[in-house]
Amino acid sequence: SQKIEQNSEALNIQEGKTATLTCNYTNYSPAYLQWYRQDPGRGPVFLLLIRENEKEKRKERLKVTFDTTLKQSLFHITASQPADSATYLCALVSLSGGGADGLTFGKGTHLIIQP
Amino acid sequence: EAGVTQSPTHLIKTRGQQATLRCSPISGHTSVYWYQQALGLGLQFLLWYDEGEERNRGNFPPRFSGRQFPNYSSELNVNALELEDSALYLCASSLANVGYNEQFFGPGTRLTVL
Numbered sequence: 001s002q003k004i005e006q007n008s009e010a011l012n013i014q015e016g017k018t019a020t021l022t023c024n025y026t027n028y029s030p031a032y033l034q035w036y037r038q039d040p041g042r043g044p045v046f047l048l049l050i051r052e053n054e055k056e057k058r059k060e061r062l063k064v065t066f067d068t069t070l071k072q073s074l075f076h077i078t079a080s081q082p083a084d085s086a087t088y089l090c091a092l093v094s095l096s097g098g099g100a101d102g103l104t105f106g107k108g109t110h111l112i113i114q115p
Numbered sequence: 116e117a118g119v120t121q122s123p124t125h126l127i128k129t130r131g132q133q134a135t136l137r138c139s140p141i142s143g144h145t146s147v148y149w150y151q152q153a154l155g156l157g158l159q160f161l162l163w164y165d166e167g168e169e170r171n172r173g174n175f176p177p178r179f180s181g182r183q184f185p186n187y188s189s190e191l192n193v194n195a196l197e198l199e200d201s202a203l204y205l206c207a208s209s210l211a212n213v214g215y216n217e218q219f220f221g222p223g224t225r226l227t228v229l
Contacts, residue, residue, distance in 0.1 A: 043205050043220025107157035
């Protein structure tokens with residue numbers, strides 16, 4: 001069956017270090033992969049999108065990689081700050097027929113940046 | 116520019132009742148998505164509407180239904196409520212779904228079934 005896996009346990013990182021979050025998937029052929037940030041009690045907020053033919057995407061302190069051979073995406077936050085503490089969700093988009101099937105989300109990784 | 120809005124913020128119902136949740140997308144967005152986020156289960160895709168039509172639905176029973184109005188706002192109806200329907204229901208909108216458009220989420224409706 002299709003599965004998206006993200007680190008289920010909280011990730012604790014010291015302020016200023018690089019945080020790296022992992023998203024692995026099985027039985028999936030995503031055309032696009034997106035990363036979202038979710039704060040408690042609020043809806044997710046879009047961060048980055050990467051296409052299957054792209055290896056890497058950057059936006060300010062954020063970097064995403066996409067390895068379709070390993071079926072894995074890595075999400076990096078450099079120079080991390082306490083304000084980066086949140087749950088980060090990866091979401092896959094598959095295409096079939098004439099359009100997209102919609103987003104399928106992982107359960108998310110809770111990131112805690114310690115001052 | 117106003118974001119995605121949802122109402123009500125909180126909704127308390129008893130088992131067997133019906134719940135109606137509402138969503139207004141960002142102006143110009145024609146696609147609306149509904150998700151259920153129950154504790155420990157992550158975001159589960161419920162329904163996707165585009166241009167007034169249901170385009171896809173997730174693995175949920177038929178008692179979860181909805182519609183999209185001509186102004187692109189949307190309504191989610193949950194009939195015969197069960198205790199396990201208690202969750203945060205999130206609505207998102209995007210430009211016409213071409214697969215890669217980012218989705219903009221509303222703040223959610225917290226549904227509690229007693």
